[in-house]
Amino acid sequence: MEDPMTLLDRDGVRLTVDATDAAVATVTLANAAKRNAQSPAMWRALTDAGRMLPGSVRVVVLRGEGRSFSAGLDRQAFTPEGFDGEPSFLDMAKGPAEELDRLIAEYQEAFTWWRRNDVVSVAAVQGHAIGAGFQLALACDLRVCADDAQFAMRETSLGLVPDLTGTHPLVHHVGYGRALEICATGRFVHAEEAERIGLANLVVPRAELDAATADLAAALLAAPRDAVVETKALLRGAVRRDYEEQRAAERAAQGRRLADLAGLGD
Template identity: 40%
Template sequence: MESQNPATRVVGSTGGGATPGSAYASLETLLTEVTDGVLLVTFNRPDVRNAINRQVQHDLRTVLDQARGDDDVHSVVLTGAGEKAFIAGADISQVAGYTKATALDSDLQRLFDLVEDFPKPTIAAVNGYALGGGCEVAMACDIRIASQTARFGLPETALSVLPGAGGTQRLARLVGTGRAIELILTGRMVDADEALRIGLVTQVAPGEQLLDAARAVAATIAARGPLATRLAKLVIRAGMDADQRTGQVVERLAQAVLYESDDKREGTDAFLSKRPAAFHGR
């Protein structure tokens, strides 16, 4: 159904159908809403602190696949329902039945790779506990903004397993090897202020302002050249898996594409003409 705000489109909810004509399917565990180009995805299992189970994985994959080609969406914000948790980890009742085949298949790792590789900016608005898989999906996002009550941790070693959805790799890249080893081996949680200090998040906001802060960052990005922001993200990500010289070659190739783009011509002309740019992503 259409909301009273013409810039808002509700596209899915627990137990509800999709908007007529919307590209989005009915989602069992996620709430989804598009406002001013921002797709807000809310993990909606507050009774279990939004724990990740197979249905959550299926629903998140579905919404990402559909948002990829949705021209009404220029960025994605992930958050959790309720005030206690962003995502408090995996559903332990399912983890208890996991085997070596589950680990080798690593569906959750592949899903979080999709989040990391998503072509549009992704922002985690962390509104409470982000533990285990919750911390891992937040780290897969491009930007992390925390509420003052947010808590981050990878406690898997207490179950004699390790963070297996990219956590060992992404945490080390974000906060450094030594600190990542300490946090993973001890399972220690960090609060929002420490997360900001060590580089795990880029901003801390009061809880009631968290989504506004995420939307403000998304709006700032949306005002810039979409082709440039997409390629910049791709180059940064690719460079993390290569030596610096190789990364700089990728950077030059991306810049060559941008120098020949309509958006670059529009951007420079708008700047010289002292008018707002009208980018079209090509």
Template identity: 40%
Template sequence: MTYQHILSVLKEQVLYVTINREQKLNALNKETLAELAHVIEYAAGNDEIRGVLLTGAGEKAFVAGADISEFSDYNAAQGEALARNGQEHVFDAIEKCPKPVVAAINGFALGGGLELAMACHIRVASENARLGLPETSLGLIPGYGGTQRLTQLVGKGRALEMIATADMISAEQAERIGLVNYVVPQAELIAKAASIFAKIKLRAPLAIAAAIKAVNAAHTFDVNGFETEIEEFGKCFNTQDFKEGTGAFLEKRKPLFIGK
């Protein structure tokens, strides 16, 4: 697939994905969402890729929201289909990706942009970042998992306040309430995200995929997270990486994992 709205570059086993609509503050339109769905599916199935770094072009916005002009005249059925399709193919796909996805939030992350960041496994924000879910000011609510993931990350009270007031919060506030993992100067943003991947790449890929599945199960309806953990723990014993990891520990050397 030839991308028109995102850039995709593989460097040192990390796929750098940049939403490239800077003049539109990287707003999510249908084509951009389709390209994101494709690139995440590609990353999930490519053994060369150990993780995905997701960011926005420029220094103003990660993603300033969805392209409102595309759905301003929708009815209820069309709105529901829009949310269902986006959640299934993009936002849920990111959350379920067996490769860690790190959001490098380089400015505004609003509406669908914050929902995109929250779907990622880890979030790093630049000091100038502003985050919020302003949908109620448009007569809507978040439709790409925002009500659920924000509540999981910051708690019911803070989530309802952010959604009901439609207020933006600073990167510093976001770190304080657990919405982002780190806040750094913008010039250091990508390097900080890359440093996280440098540590991740030292660990066993199949174990990381199992951990993602187990952690996600903690908030998955009708799934027993403890049972998922037990099952994934057991599966690790059948991997070559487990033999390598335990062997390296006993032999007092660094392990060399191959993802098998």
């Protein structure tokens, strides 16, 4: 088997594409010594990884090296000195509101591209997925979890709120009441519960996580790409459409698929 092609490797993020099947890309959080704790530099690298995806990629796997998927935000962000070359979060809070809003929007970009209709994203989660780590797992379309996975939204416990795009998918998956309880208490949601309440699509023994994720990626590639793209767009749009609007969207999408199959597409 050929080694994967590395397209990006910096700031704790590595993007590789399978050399034998360019339809699968892997984004690895590669700072195991810090349990893949996140920083603004990591977020910029994650954003760049999305921009660098080859057009051939259909499935993106997100994984973390080491014992944990991601232990959340590196607490150094809240020290007076912050990170080298980065504004301290404490200093950011003292600046103009418009600049703070701009910076948070920039950070959120690392969490948004996983929802693109042209790819299906799969998070392979082991160990802790806390705060920003939980939100990064939620950014993906699907989650395969090891039986030792533990999710927690600790922002509220620290006097903050989840602001890295995690609140929308959390409410969508588990409902408002359960989402509020998870966030307000900051408690851990273990793998068994995560599967039961809809956070995890699949839970497997830790030793089988990579194989199970690879099997899911292969299954996602079995259907024609355009059909998967249209189906993902339909399902995502169903959240904001009413019943009649969704019926119309289904008809339009099916019309495009039938035209393509009949050789009438653009």
